[in-house]
Every structure is written in structure tokens, then in C-alpha cells.
Amino acid sequence: MTFADYRQQHPQQLLSEQLRNYAEADWNRAVNHAFTEALGDDCLADAVYARYLVQDYAFIDTLVNLVARTIANAPAMPPKTVLAGFLAALTSDENTYFLRSFEALGLSETDYLNPELHPVSRAIIDTMKTSEVCYEDAIICLCVAEWSYLSWSQLQAGKPRGCRFYLQEWIDIHVLPEFEQFVTWLRAQVDSFADRDDATLERLAKLFRCMCVLEHQFFSASLDPASVTEQEVPRV
Numbered sequence: 001m002t003f004a005d006y007r008q009q010h011p012q013q014l015l016s017e018q019l020r021n022y023a024e025a026d027w028n029r030a031v032n033h034a035f036t037e038a039l040g041d042d043c044l045a046d047a048v049y050a051r052y053l054v055q056d057y058a059f060i061d062t063l064v065n066l067v068a069r070t071i072a073n074a075p076a077m078p079p080k081t082v083l084a085g086f087l088a089a090l091t092s093d094e095n096t097y098f099l100r101s102f103e104a105l106g107l108s109e110t111d112y113l114n115p116e117l118h119p120v121s122r123a124i125i126d127t128m129k130t131s132e133v134c135y136e137d138a139i140i141c142l143c144v145a146e147w148s149y150l151s152w153s154q155l156q157a158g159k160p161r162g163c164r165f166y167l168q169e170w171i172d173i174h175v176l177p178e179f180e181q182f183v184t185w186l187r188a189q190v191d192s193f194a195d196r197d198d199a200t201l202e203r204l205a206k207l208f209r210c211m212c213v214l215e216h217q218f219f220s221a222s223l224d225p226a227s228v229t230e231q232e233v234p235r236v
């Protein structure tokens, strides 16, 4: 089914809902993954979390650049202000979270700077770089990345707190009220794209689904790098 067909059948939904529901199977795989379940249950092995965190830190640079470019491409001051707030959080609290966690996990700069990238990490970096030239594409990438993290974190946040700060804080960061407000804002930006032409919306739907697949593959590859092969990784 094309996204245009899906929209015609569900005209009452906002664009962000239509995009998520059109990509439902992959969205659900990302938000209800065995990796995030184990993280919330405090039973993820340190070695697995370290592997995840090293790959995640490898694209923080790309994410920061994506947000910076999106500030430059934003059509007005209000979106620039919101994105600048997110950029500040990424480059301060989130960055120091990674550094504190690496230290606690016994990882040195040699381990976490310039690691060998898994094909999924490479694809996320490439997708973000390709998307940063267009405001709509960049907002779709950010929306999937941050909305899916808010969603899985909300599912895990009610569980008994574990004692490894790096697991607990990763959930806490993604359920902060200001983070939830940022996701609400991203969804509203996406909703405002509803008047774009069919070809653009079809492209945005493809990008949205691709990002959902990359998010769940990223978790799978963290549990077992061999479980996701280069051929299975989608490219936009």
C-alpha cells in the first residue's frame, strides 16, 4: 500500500500518527525490543551495554551536526530556539553521561573514539548526513530517533530502579519532561508537513520507516552484532 492510500483510509489521523502507524510493525519492534526490556529489567550484561554505548557515541557527532544544520535551515526563529535547546542538552548533559558511563564500564578513549562501525551504525550516520540538507527530512529523522526513545523509555521507567547508574540514567534522560516536550514539538513540526505534495510525503514515509528499521536493528546488533547483516540494512 502506498502512503497516499494509507492517508486516504485514515484521514482523521495527524501526519505523525499516520507515519507511525504506516510503519507500525517496525516502530513496534524498535519500541518493544529485547534490548530495552533487558535494560529496564537491569539484566543487560555490561559488555553488551558497552558495545551499544560505543556505537551510539560514534554518531553523536553526526547527530549534533544534523541539529546544527537544521537550526540553519529552520524557516523561523521559534524552531531555531527549540532546536538550539536540544543541541545544548546533547553537547552538555548527554555528552558527559557518555563519558561518565565509559569510565564506569572501564572503557578508555582508545575503546570509544573511532571504533569499528557496525553496518547499522554506518547506515544511521549516512541517513542523517543525507537528511541534513532538507528541513523536512531532518525533522523526520529526529522525530523517529527521539520519539522512539521516549516511547521505549516510558515503558521501562515504571520498573524497579536498578543500581547501575548508566542503565538507569539512560532511561531517566529520555523521560524528562523537557525531553517529552521536545518530542511533542517534533511531532507538531511533522504534522505541519501535511500540506506537502504526494511525492514528498511518500519520500518522508519511506524515510520514517527506514529510521524505524535502523532503530530496531541497532538494538539487535548491540545484543548480537552477527544478527544483522550488511544486506539487511535499509538505505534511503
Ligand SMILES: Cc1ncc(CN)c(N)n1
Binding pocket: 056, 124, 145, 146, 149, 215, 218
Ligand atoms: C540509535 C539511537 N537513536 C536515538 C537516540 C536518541 N537520541 C540514540 N541515542 N541512539
